[in-house]
Amino acid sequence: MPRKSTPNSPCGRRLVQLRMEKGLTQTQLAELLGSTQRNISHYETVADYPPTDMLVKLATFFKVSADELLGLKAPKQPPPRKEDPETKRLWKRFQQLLTLPEKDQRAVIRLINSLVGAKGDDDADAA
Numbered sequence: 709m710p711r712k713s714t715p716n717s718p719c720g721r722r723l724v725q726l727r728m729e730k731g732l733t734q735t736q737l738a739e740l741l742g743s744t745q746r747n748i749s750h751y752e753t754v755a756d757y758p759p760t761d762m763l764v765k766l767a768t769f770f771k772v773s774a775d776e777l778l779g780l781k782a783p784k785q786p787p788p789r790k791e792d793p794e795t796k797r798l799w800k801r802f803q804q805l806l807t808l809p810e811k812d813q814r815a816v817i818r819l820i821n822s823l824v825g826a827k828g829d830d831d832a833d834a835a
Contacts (some may be wrong), residue, residue, distance in 0.1 A: 718779025720752045726770045726777075727752075729804055731817075742767050 727737050727748075734748040741748075743762065751758040751766075757778060760768065775781035791799070800817045807812055 714753070716753065717756045718738075719757050719777060720755070722777055722779055722783070723748075723766065724752050726772065728768075730770070733810065737769075741769060 723783075727734070730737075734752070735745040737743075738745045738748045742765075747762070751762065757763065762834075763774055763777065768775050770777070772783065773781065776783050805816055807826070808816070
């Protein structure tokens with residue numbers, strides 16, 4: 709299994725951050741953009757910047773400016789939301805999932821999907 713590499717450019721770090729916020733793997737992102745996992749990995753870890761055509765696709769997909777993606781401009785911060793303490797607690801727990809290996813992250817997502825799906829099926833039967 710290949711070892712994980714850390715991004716060496718602001719663009720690579722931002723790309724990893726945006727991809728993780730969407731909950732996508734490199735493979736999933738590559739499929740959505742018509743690329744390969746190897747290319748996405750290269751943009752995140754090795755290349756200083758992706759090619760222009762891919763830069764446009766990435767910025768459009770993530771709904772950010774090219775300047776933000778390249779690290780030339782600070783990312784826009786979403787307005788602060790007022791949340792109840794329970795939502796904040798759950799959000800912090802979900803963010804901790806990002807520290808798990810990718811295989812474990814997928815397992816947790818499958819578990820959540822199965823629980824939510826089972827509950828949704830029960831609700832549909834009751835109606």
